Amino acid sequence: MPIVNCVAILVSCALAAAREISFPPISGFAEQAVFGQSGIDITTGSAFAGLTTYANLPYVHCLAGNDEEVEKYDIAILGAPFDTGVTARPGARFGPRGIRQGSRRISSEAAWSVYTGENDFLDWAKIVDCGDAPLTFLDNTVALKQLDATHKLVSGRSANSTEYPTPRIITLGGDHTTTLSALRSTHQRWGDVSVIHFDSHIDTWDPKVLGGGISHYAGVNHGTFLHIAHEEGLIRNTSIHAGIRAPMVRPKGDLRNDIRCGFQMVKARDIDRIGISGVINRLKERVSGSKVYISVDIDVLDPAFAPATGTAEVGGWTTRELLSILDGLAGLEVVGADVVEVAPIYDNPGETTVLAAAEVVQSLIRLMVAQPVEAMSSE
Ligand SMILES: [Mn+2]
Numbered sequence: 495m496p497i498v499n500c501v502a503i504l505v506s507c508a509l510a511a512a513r514e515i516s517f518p519p520i521s522g523f524a525e526q527a528v529f530g531q532s533g534i535d536i537t538t539g540s541a542f543a544g545l546t547t548y549a550n551l552p553y554v555h556c557l558a559g560n561d562e563e564v565e566k567y568d569i570a571i572l573g574a575p576f577d578t579g580v581t582a583r584p585g586a587r588f589g590p591r592g593i594r595q596g597s598r599r600i601s602s603e604a605a606w607s608v609y610t611g612e613n614d615f616l617d618w619a620k621i622v623d624c625g626d627a628p629l630t631f632l633d634n635t636v637a638l639k640q641l642d643a644t645h646k647l648v649s650g651r652s653a654n655s656t657e658y659p660t661p662r663i664i665t666l667g668g669d670h671t672t673t674l675s676a677l678r679s680t681h682q683r684w685g686d687v688s689v690i691h692f693d694s695h696i697d698t699w700d701p702k703v704l705g706g707g708i709s710h711y712a713g714v715n716h717g718t719f720l721h722i723a724h725e726e727g728l729i730r731n732t733s734i735h736a737g738i739r740a741p742m743v744r745p746k747g748d749l750r751n752d753i754r755c756g757f758q759m760v761k762a763r764d765i766d767r768i769g770i771s772g773v774i775n776r777l778k779e780r781v782s783g784s785k786v787y788i789s790v791d792i793d794v795l796d797p798a799f800a801p802a803t804g805t806a807e808v809g810g811w812t813t814r815e816l817l818s819i820l821d822g823l824a825g826l827e828v829v830g831a832d833v834v835e836v837a838p839i840y841d842n843p844g845e846t847t848v849l850a851a852a853e854v855v856q857s858l859i860r861l862m863v864a865q866p867v868e869a870m871s872s873e
C-alpha cells in the first residue's frame with residue numbers, strides 16, 4: 495500500500511508539473527482593460543477584423559463627387575453585382591463579396607510569392623478596393639449604363655504614379671455581361687484591345703441566336719457580350735478564347751460568327767496535347783503587339799475546382815493549370831481584367847470557388863504590376 499501510494503503521488507506530481515504553464519500576469523476581471531494599458535495589441539495584424547475588402551486592401555471611395563478629395567490609386571478593384579443577364583443559374587450578383595471573402599487571408603505584408611520572389615502589393619503600384627458599382631437589380635439597360643458610368647469615373651481619375659497616369663481596373667463580377675461595360679471604358683482610355691477570354695463558352699453568340707429572338711433587351715446577355723463588343727468596335731480581330739468546351743447552338747454558324755468577331759480558340763483538351771507552355775505560347779502569339787484585356791469566367795475551371803458558377807461545364811482546367819497559364823502571360827500589356835460568374839450560393843463549406851477566384855485576381859494584379867502601360871498619347 496505505501497508503495498502504491500507513493501507511486502500515485504509521484505504520478506500526480508508529474509502531471510501537476512506538466513500542467514504548470516506560466517501565463518503572463520493579468521489583472522482581475524474587474525480591472526481588466528482591453529483598451530489602452532493592457533498591452534494587448536488590437537491595432538495591427540487584424541486581417542479578420544473590420545469590413546472585408548479584397549486582400550484587406552484599403553477601401554477608397556472612388557465614386558466620390560468632383561468636389562471631394564479621393565486618394566489616388568494605380569490599380570482599382572471594383573465590384574459589379576449584376577446577374578440578370580444569365581441563361582442558367584443566377585447568383586453572381588453576390589460574386590464580388592464572395593471573392594472578397596475568399597481573399598481574406600491575403601494581406602500585403604505577407605504576400606511574397608514562392609514562385610517569383612516578388613510581393614506585388616509592395617511594388618510600385620498602389621492597389622485599392624473601390625467597393626461595388628451601385629447597380630439597379632431590376633433593369634438591365636439602366637444597370638449597364640450605371641456600370642459604364644462607374645468604369646468611366648474610376649478609370650478617369652489620375653493615377654498615383656505620375657509616370658503611368660491612367661489607373662487600371664480589375665472588375666469582380668457579376669455575370670459576364672458586365673465585361674461589356676469594362677471593354678467600353680477600356681476602349682475609351684486605351685484604344686482597341688485584344689481580349690484573352692478564359693471561359694468554357696465562346697460568349698460571341700449572335701443575339702439573334704441567344705436571347706434576341708425574344709426581345710432586343712434580352713439579346714444583351716452573358717453569352718452575347720463579345721459579339722456586341724465586336725459590333726461596337728471595341729476589340730481587335732486578334733483575340734483568343736482559352737478553355738472552350740461547351741457545345742455550340744448551331745452546327746457551323748456559331749464558329750463562323752466567332753471568327754468574324756475576331757477570335758481564335760484554345761480548347762480545354764488542347765492542354766493535354768500542347769501542355770501549359772503550349773497554351774501560354776498560343777495566347778501570347780495571338781495578342782502580341784497589342785494591349786490586352788483579360789477576362790476570366792470562373793467556369794473555365796472544372797466544376798470540381800469551381801462549382802459555384804451559373805453555367806458549369808465538366809472537363810475543364812484545374813486551378814493550378816489556370817494560375818500557371820496566367821503567370822506565364824507576364825510581360826503582356828494588360829490594361830484591364832475581370833473575374834466573373836462567381837455565384838457563391840453554389841459553393842461548398844470549403845469555399846473552393848471563392849478561394850480560386852481570389853487567387854486568380856491576385857494573378858491578374860501580378861500581370862499589371864509586372865508590366866506598367868503607357869496611356870494613349872491623345873489622353
Ligand atoms: Mn462567360
